[in-house]
Amino acid sequence: MERISVAQARKEESIGKEVQLQGWVRTRRDSKGGFSFLELNDGTCQGNVQILAEATLPNYETDVKKLGTGASVTVTGLVKQSPAKGQATEVQAKNVTVHGWADAETYPIQKKGATMEFLRTVSHLRPRTNTFGAVARVRNCASRSIHDFFQERDFLYLHTPIITASDCEGAGELFKVTTFDLDKVPRQGPQIDFHSDFFSKPAFLTVSGQLQAEIFACALGKVYTFGPTFRAENSNTPRHLAEFWMVEPEMAFYDLNDNMTLAEAFIKRIIQDALARCPDDMKFFQERIDKEVLSRLEHILKSEFLRLPYTEAIEVLLQSGEQFEFPVKWGIDLQTEHERYLTEKKFQRPVILFDYPRAIKPFYMRVNDDGKTVRAMDVLVPGVGEIIGGSQREERLDVLEQNMKDKGMSLEPYQWYLDLRRFGTVPHSGFGLGLERVLLFLTGMANIRDVIPFPRTPGNAEF
RNA sequence: UCCCCGAUAGCUCAAUGGUAGAGCGAGCGGCUGUUAACCGCUAGGUUCUAGGUUCGAGUCCUAGUCGGGGAGCCA
Numbered sequence: 001m002e003r004i005s006v007a008q009a010r011k012e013e014s015i016g017k018e019v020q021l022q023g024w025v026r027t028r029r030d031s032k033g034g035f036s037f038l039e040l041n042d043g044t045c046q047g048n049v050q051i052l053a054e055a056t057l058p059n060y061e062t063d064v065k066k067l068g069t070g071a072s073v074t075v076t077g078l079v080k081q082s083p084a085k086g087q088a089t090e091v092q093a094k095n096v097t098v099h100g101w102a103d104a105e106t107y108p109i110q111k112k113g114a115t116m117e118f119l120r121t122v123s124h125l126r127p128r129t130n131t132f133g134a135v136a137r138v139r140n141c142a143s144r145s146i147h148d149f150f151q152e153r154d155f156l157y158l159h160t161p162i163i164t165a166s167d168c169e170g171a172g173e174l175f176k177v178t179t180f181d182l183d184k185v186p187r188q189g190p191q192i193d194f195h196s197d198f199f200s201k202p203a204f205l206t207v208s209g210q211l212q213a214e215i216f217a218c219a220l221g222k223v224y225t226f227g228p229t230f231r232a233e234n235s236n237t238p239r240h241l242a243e244f245w246m247v248e249p250e251m252a253f254y255d256l257n258d259n260m261t262l263a264e265a266f267i268k269r270i271i272q273d274a275l276a277r278c279p280d281d282m283k284f285f286q287e288r289i290d291k292e293v294l295s296r297l298e299h300i301l302k303s304e305f306l307r308l309p310y311t312e313a314i315e316v317l318l319q320s321g322e323q324f325e326f327p328v329k330w331g332i333d334l335q336t337e338h339e340r341y342l343t344e345k346k347f348q349r350p351v352i353l354f355d356y357p358r359a360i361k362p363f364y365m366r367v368n369d370d371g372k373t374v375r376a377m378d379v380l381v382p383g384v385g386e387i388i389g390g391s392q393r394e395e396r397l398d399v400l401e402q403n404m405k406d407k408g409m410s411l412e413p414y415q416w417y418l419d420l421r422r423f424g425t426v427p428h429s430g431f432g433l434g435l436e437r438v439l440l441f442l443t444g445m446a447n448i449r450d451v452i453p454f455p456r457t458p459g460n461a462e463f
Numbered sequence: 464u465c466c467c468c469g470a471u472a473g474c475u476c477a478a479u480g481g482u483a484g485a486g487c488g489a490g491c492g493g494c495u496g497u498u499a500a501c502c503g504c505u506a507g508g509u510u511c512u513a514g515g516u517u518c519g520a521g522u523c524c525u526a527g528u529c530g531g532g533g534a535g536c537c538a
Contacts, residue, residue, distance in 0.1 A: 027498080029496095029497050029500070030495090030497085031494095031496065031497060032493085032494065033495075033496070035496085036497090037496080037498070039498075048498095050498070052496085052497095068489090082496095083496065084498075085498085086498050087498080104473095104488085104490085105473080105489060108474085110473075110474075110489075111487090111499075113475085113487090114474060114475085115474080117530060117531075118474070118475090121530095173536090208538095229538075231536085231537075233464095233536055233537075234464055235464090235535085235536060235537075237533085237534085237535090237536095238531090239537085239538085240537070240538085241538090244538065245538095246538060247538095335535090336534075337534095386538070387538070388538075389537075389538065434537090434538030436538080437538055438538095459528095459529085
């Protein structure tokens with residue numbers, strides 16, 4: 001007796017095999033002809049396998065006829081060609097063993113559709129739905145693509161720390177990490193006495209592994225990080241999480257153009273793999289979540305990403321004839337409405353904006369010869385907006401130090417970072433990509449809270 | 464954090480300031496190689512919380528909580 005998955009049982013090559021299947025019942029349909037149909041799902045694929053359970057089963061009346069949505073079972077039987085439409089195969093049950101019942105009066109996941117908002121309140125049960133099963137599989141697929149893409153290009157997978165002591169990396173508000181009893185925080189005068197805290201200094205959850213990735217890129221060439229990232233911003237939008245997963249490649253001897261080429265190939269690879277490896281899930285998203293998702297992804301695959309300098313983007317916006325809520329002027333940070341116009345209306349394909357004004361970008365970005373702009377890039381995609389932010393890093397010690405001083409930073413905590421420029425400095429580049437942002441455009445899901453198993457947002461850390 | 468909208472049965476939603484309803488789901492019965500099955504019946508409610516106005520509040524007012532849309536911050 002072979003134990004197989006629902007995914008295998010649905011394939012025609014399984015016909016004729018005696019098998020064992022284990023999973024959860026999605027629905028039961030009874031026939032007065034003396035049998036019932038069970039739809040069994042085990043999470044291995046979008047589809048269910050239809051189980052034919054006849055009244056001759058010894059526990060037909062006592063068990064089978066009481067099975068409902070959510071019950072867990074082991075079924076043994078013969079895989080046959082299905083005589084009816086809707087599936088290639090079905091399993092004629094020889095034995096049905098019930099492991100756990102799911103009381104239909106109280107089990108929240110019933111056959112009828114529920115809203116995403118409701119399912120979010122039952123995050124421990126929502127993976128049992130079609131939608132969240134598909135999201136979980138596509139998320140897994142994207143994670144695998146990320147590793148495959150970089151590993152095939154000889155990048156080194158680098159584990160950067162979750163806890164960090166540098167408090168001004170310039171990427172948003174940080175969560176504090178402490179072992180202090182918050183009712184009795186030690187003080188020296190008005191100041192908190194961090195010497196007695198666990199790390200002897202203020203510590204935080206990381207907002208980026210970039211600076212540490214630079215250390216390894218400047219020794220081993222090409223590296224990438226892929227891990228959780230934390231932002232304590234009070235952001236209440238469908239595109240922000242307090243805890244999310246970020247991919248950050250960092251490459252020695254890459255200039256900004258190399259960086260852009262890599263970013264474009266990277267995004268296209270993730271899309272290709274999702275379409276190739278999760279065709280049923282992608283079809284489900286197309287039919288039930290977002291009618292445009294497949295055509296949008298195929299369009300991105302076919303398109304060459306437009307590379308547009310910030311200064312030219314400003315010109316395009318000024319000459320667009322559009323009425324923007326926020327007036328356009330060289331030097332401003334582009335607003336969502338401006339980005340949407342460029343990528344969705346004007347060019348209708350992904351746009352890589354680069355060479356941003358120096359004043360609106362962080363200290364570590366490489367200053368251009370004009371002295372006014374830096375080698376920053378943002379990748380904008382239609383529908384989702386910014387999914388990648390990156391730059392060529394400033395490798396010249398004197399320019400970097402001046403940058404930091406101009407931004408009012410203290411150089412002392414960054415001596416290790418400056419050492420990378422003091423000793424054997426190299427031009428290098430990198431970017432950050434938010435996994436959940438990618439999943440938004442990959443699946444067509446509308447809210448980022450529904451593409452991560454357990455979302456953490458302001459006021460919510462349930463489960 | 465700011466602006467706008469919402470919260471009523473397990474779920475999705477109705478209900479001029481005057482007796483809280485429907486569809487779906489669930490239970491029971493019927494029918495059928497069924498497949499978002501179909502037909503009939505039944506049960507199901509502290510109308511988000513706390514105050515207030517009123518003879519009377521699901522409905523009006525105030526505050527709060529949670530959710531949605533938009534904006535900012537960004538990935």
